[in-house]
Amino acid sequence: MKGQFAAISYSLYVELKYLMIRFWTILLAFVVVDILVFSQVNEHLLLVTSMPQYIFSGIVSFIIIRKSFSFCLKLGATRKAYLLTMTCVFALFAIVMSLINVVIMSISIKVINSFNLMNVQLYYAGDFIFHDPTVAVHFLTDAVFIFFITAASCLLGSIVYKFGQTGGMITGAVLILLFTIPVTKEPVIHFIKSLSNGSLLLTFGTMVIVSFLFFLINWLFLKKASPVHQA
């Protein structure tokens, strides 16, 4: 098991490192350029770095199965080991992403404050949810959200891997229906509302558990999936 875990996590690490370096370079450049530009003009700028992170995490976890599942299987990984390792790697991925964000945001805010650039405002996602959140809360919020997003889009990724694009589209259509038909829409929205009304720990705890559940459900689609990609 140790060898499998090491091998699979290393192959995911190489892949994620490659993507993350590119993502953060671009995002950082974007933030720096924005600050520079807006230090000269008298316009108002509002930056939320959490959003691109969420989108990036969603895309990465959606394509990861297609990219590394069959490669690992061909070198003798078991599907079980792959799924377990992937879950752990994405948990770590969420923590690292959130950590990098906290570091970059903290530095950027310091820079903005020291230059007294009042027209540039940086926000975390947490700023829109909580009153006066601490850095720790921001870190936790982003980590949990990212983990949840990776879990959901990983699941979609496996469905597409297993059933091809048609399968993915059908799943997408079903999800859209769930949110549009009143009969199903109401309970779903109610559920989401109840999450945000509960305590922080309860909400995040539920989200993490649901994320792990999503990863578990992957097993249904991957347990007999072929290493030769069909779609």
Place this chain on the structure above:
Amino acid sequence: MKQSLDHQRPIFQQIKETIEENILNDAFPEEERVPSTNEFAKMYRINPATAAKGINQLVDHGILYKKRGIGMFVCAGAKEVLLTQRKEEFYNRFIVPLKKEAQHLGITVNELKELLDKGEIK
């Protein structure tokens, strides 16, 4: 040494014949080491088991012997044994088909003898 094998006869037999030929023309002198199974396998790109079969037959016939941990060696007197064997084979391999072909072409025994005298070995 023979550079390639044909596919007409079993490979192990050809390995055996190659070694015999080399002993006869002193390329593998008596009491000297001959290439190992694996060396033969690599040289001719054949399965080591096939090479071993050819070599083992020569061991059975008292042409080669094994020194444990060192390799295969040519037995003393192996050349003599092979020469005798070859002479016996000569009749079957050359004289019989020769006479058969002569008969086929209508060459009489006397004419054949004349031809044999005429043919010189350079």
Place this chain on the structure above:
Amino acid sequence: MNIEAQLLNKCYGSKQVLKDISLTLAQNKIYGLLGRNGAGKTTLMQIVAGHIPVTTGEVKVGNQSPFENRSVLQNICLINESGNFKKTLKVKDVLKIASLFYPYWSEEAAERLMEEFDLDCNMKVKALSKGMESALGIIVGLSSRTSITIFDEPYIGLDAAMRARFYELLLDEYEEYPRTFIISTHLIDEVSNLFEEVLIMQKGKLILQDTAENLQQRCVSVKGPKSQIEEYEKGKQVIHEQVFGGEKKIVLFNEDIYAEELVDSSFHVEAVHVQDIMIYLTANRGGVA
């Protein structure tokens, strides 16, 4: 580790790819798996390597089912003809990952082979030529030192000299670390002497398994005047025939090729290449009994 299959069947949807395959492969031999395209060779190898499950029947590698079985999987390495490695990885990452998967991986062998094939470990897989990608597959397969190493046409893009080198390197590895090699190939003539045993597949069935030597002894081509050959071939198993003018050539299977009537006859008798034996046996004439 022995490989055993009992009445193995594999279906993709309604399409049956493997039909009732039963076989036993002993350990530490070099096997040649032959057959035409679509005969099911690749599927059989994927099942043996535990990459895909069987539909019905049983496969045992070292007495265990290979599918999703870690202890078996770490001892089998299957190299396909292409698409083995993730395109975005660097060659050195591929080697590193493979070394983590296979417990008996030899770093020394990998380095030696990298030099042998002149590969740059900093190149990305997608930048490799077809030949270089095949070479990388060969390097991983040989360095894995798994008890069962399977090569499914591993030579795409390799020139004759490099293929010859591959066969030599394979023999080197086989000598130093004896293990089971299964090689599927279309270039049969250049490797057939490497095989200890040959398996021939046709339309999802295993139609023959024999030692390479026996196989060659079981098959003979006989050429002679048409009328005489037609008289001679009565009651014999003819797997191929060809008429050229007044002359006829037949290929006999499972007949006594050293029979006196044959040796003494005026027929032109020849051995048959393994490649041709495969072609004749898998031609659409009902196969072998």
